Amino acid sequence: MVAFNQVKRFTSPQRSNQPSDEFSCEVRVTQRRFIPGLKDVARTAGVSMTTVSRYLNADLVLPPDTAQRVDTAIRQLGYVPNPHARSLGRGRSDTIGLVIPTIANPFFALLAAAVEEAAEAKGLGVLLNATSNNASRELQHVARMRRNQVSGLLFVSAHYHTPELVQALNDTRGLVLIDEDIPGVHSAKVLYDNYRGGWLAGEHFVEHGHRRIAFIGGPSELASTRDRFAGLRDAAAQADAEVTFEMYGAYAAAHGEDAARALLSLGRPPTAVFVSSGEIMIGLLDALHRAGVAVPERLSLIVFDDAGPLHLFDPPLTAIRQPIAELGARAVELMLAASHGDPAETEVRLPVELVKRASVAPPASV
Numbered sequence: 344m345v346a347f348n349q350v351k352r353f354t355s356p357q358r359s360n361q362p363s364d365e366f367s368c369e370v371r372v373t374q375r376r377f378i379p380g381l382k383d384v385a386r387t388a389g390v391s392m393t394t395v396s397r398y399l400n401a402d403l404v405l406p407p408d409t410a411q412r413v414d415t416a417i418r419q420l421g422y423v424p425n426p427h428a429r430s431l432g433r434g435r436s437d438t439i440g441l442v443i444p445t446i447a448n449p450f451f452a453l454l455a456a457a458v459e460e461a462a463e464a465k466g467l468g469v470l471l472n473a474t475s476n477n478a479s480r481e482l483q484h485v486a487r488m489r490r491n492q493v494s495g496l497l498f499v500s501a502h503y504h505t506p507e508l509v510q511a512l513n514d515t516r517g518l519v520l521i522d523e524d525i526p527g528v529h530s531a532k533v534l535y536d537n538y539r540g541g542w543l544a545g546e547h548f549v550e551h552g553h554r555r556i557a558f559i560g561g562p563s564e565l566a567s568t569r570d571r572f573a574g575l576r577d578a579a580a581q582a583d584a585e586v587t588f589e590m591y592g593a594y595a596a597a598h599g600e601d602a603a604r605a606l607l608s609l610g611r612p613p614t615a616v617f618v619s620s621g622e623i624m625i626g627l628l629d630a631l632h633r634a635g636v637a638v639p640e641r642l643s644l645i646v647f648d649d650a651g652p653l654h655l656f657d658p659p660l661t662a663i664r665q666p667i668a669e670l671g672a673r674a675v676e677l678m679l680a681a682s683h684g685d686p687a688e689t690e691v692r693l694p695v696e697l698v699k700r701a702s703v704a705p706p707a708s709v
Contacts, residue, residue, distance in 0.1 A: 379420035379421060379422045380422070381395055381396060381422075383416075383420055383422070384413065384416045384417055384420060384422050387416035387419070387420060388409075388412040388413045388415070388416040389412060390409065390412070390413065394409075394413075395413055398410065398413055437466065437467055437468060437494065438467060438468040438469065438470050438491070438493050438494065439458075439462055439467050439468075439469055439470070439493055439494050439495045439496070439497065439517075439675070439678060440469075440470045440472070440484075440488035440491070440493040440495070440496040440497065441455060441458050441469050441470070441471050441472070441496075441497045442472050442473075442474060442481065442484045442485065442488070442496065442497070442498045442499065442500075443455060443471070443472075443473055443474070443499045444473065444474055444475065444476040444499060444500065444501050444594075445473050445474075445475060445476065446471075446473050448594075448621070448622060448650070449621065449650040449651040450620075450621065450648055450650035450665075450667065451473075451499070452650075453650055453667045453668075454499070454521070454522075454667055454670060454671055455469075455471055455671075456671075457667055457668045457669075457670065457671025457672060458497060458671040458674065458675060460668075460671070460672075461671050461672040461674075461675040461676075462675055465675065465679060467494065467675075470488065470491060470493060472484040472487070472488070474500075476500075476501055476502055476593075476594070478502065478504075478505055478508060481500060481508055482507060482508055482511055485498070485508070485511045485512065485515060486511070488515070489514075489515060493517075494517055494678070494682060495516070495517025495518070495519065495678035495679070495681065495682060496515050496516075496517060496518050496519070496678075497519050497521050497674050497675070497678065498512065498518060498519070498520055498521065499520075499521045499522050499523060500523055500525060501523060501561065501562070501565065501594055502562055502564075502565075502593075503562060503564040503565075504525050504526070504527075504528075506527075508525075509525065509526075509527040509528055512525065512528045512530065513527075513528060513529055513530075515530075516682075517678050517681055517682050518530040518531070518681075519531045519532065519533060519674045519677050519678045519681070520532040520533070520534075521533050521534075521670060521671075521674050522534065522535065522567070522670065523565060523566065523567055524566045524567075526566075529688055530681075530688065531677040531678070531680075531681055531688065531689045531690070531691075532688075532689075532690045532691065533670055533673045533674045533677060533691045533693065534567075534690070534691070534692050534693070535567070535665050535670075535692065535693050535695055536692050536693065536694055536695055537566075537567045537570035537571045537574070537647075537695075538570040538571070538573055538574040539574060539694065539695055540571055540574060540647055540663040540665075540695045541570065541571040541572060541573060541574025541575035541576075541577075541578070541617065541647075542574035542575070542577060542578040543574075543578075543663060543695070543696075543697040544574075544575055544578070544617040544645040544647070544663060544697070545574065545575040545576070545577070545578025545579045545584075545617070546578045546582075547645065547661070547697055547699070547703060548579070548584070548615045548617075548643065548645070548703065549578065549579060549581075549582035549584050551615075551643065551703055551704060551705050551706075552705045552706055553584060553613075553614050553615040553643060553705075553706055554583070554584040554585070554614075554706075555584070555585065555587045555588075555611070555612075555613040555614055555615075556575065556579055556584060556585070556586050556587065556613050556614075556615045556616070556617065557586070557587065557588040557589070557590075557606060557612075557613040557615070557616040557617070558571075558572050558575055558576075558586050558588070558589040558590075558616070558617050558619070559589075559590055559598075559599065559602040559616060559617070559618045559619060559623055559627060560572055560589065560590070560591045560592075560619040561591065561592070561593070561594050561619045561620055561623070562591060562592070562593065562594075563591040567619075568591065568619060571617075571619055571647060572586070572589065575617050587613050588605075588606060588609065588612070588613050590602045590605060592623075594619075594620050594622050594623060595622055595623070595626070596622055596623070596625045596626030596629070597626055598623050598626060599618070599622070599623040599624060599625060599626025599627035599628070599629075599630065600626040600627070600629065600630040601626075602623070602626075602627055603626070603627045603630030603631050603634070603636075604630060606642075607634055607636065612642075613642075614641075614642065614643065614706035614707070615642065615643040615644070615645075615703070615706070616642060616643070616644050616645075617644075617645050617646075617647070618644065618645070618646045618647065619646075619647050620646070620647060620648050621646060621648035621650060621651055621653075624644075624646040624648070624660070627644075628644075628656075638658060638702050639658065639701070639702050639703055639704035640704070640707060641707060643702060643703040643704055643706070644660065644661070644702045644703070645660075645661045645662065645663065645697075645702070645703060646660055646661075646662050646663070647662070647663045648662060648663070648665070649662035649663065649664035649665070649698055650665075650667065653698075653700070654700065656702075658700065658701035658702050659700035659701045659702065660700055660701075660702045661697070661698065661699055661700045661701070661702045661703050662697075662698045662700070663695050663696070663697060663698075664695060664696050664697075664698045665693070665695055666693055666694070666695075669693055670693060673691055673693070677689055677691070
């Protein structure tokens, strides 16, 4: 079964138009390596190719003596199954797909690592695609995952969803939505308790005496944005405080910069601000710093994300922490459960917690 080369030397008889010396040449003969296939395993084990195929795909339980013959044939021949051929035969592969908006955001980078770790523990690989939060690229990546016959698809989106995307996702086997719900998509979902996150932020602000609170959110169409605002508003209202300013936009630093300028232009600005993501927070802090607005002396701040090293900021930032590792692990579990016939529309909402640091203090003026 090992490839090798043979060199044979031929000596020709003397010809009338050649010198008297012998004419010789070398002909190199290469023997190709024998690569055993399914047919060879079946012949050696004395069973059909279908039996071997179903046995390898765990679709058939063989009697012990037959299974031993197949295993022995595989070992003796050095047979290695072709993963692409197996995926075509089974209609699925040993790979799951993960589609996220970006890997530049620490939250999504940590989520990808959590999914990969959970998948590896189950003997699965991960095919990762980042969409740059672009709707057309989301459709392209979903189609690519289906062509590759992944065992399941974990999908994250952070923008308004088109009917085409909803239809494509509903047609995708083993789909699990992560982090953000998509109206009209019928699948398993692993989400955070966004309302509770907003409530915890509002509660923490009012405990420090804040009565005028701002909310800087992501896209207003997203359920997570609406839930975070609702939790903040309700917690404030319970203590006779209110959300006096709200602004929505993309999950980007530029939106945070715009929000800071809008806040600072108010005649009586809020004394505390709840920011809906780490990316928005970066832009907000940069604009506040350039304007000479100190946190928390002039403006207290809480951010919904504890994915980056927020404890290294000056001051360290109070945050709503999400259990990212659990998010990835539960998503993989739901995908595998759905592939075994469990209800496809299971919804899991993971709890969040408030991490208190130094970016919230009593207001300088009420």
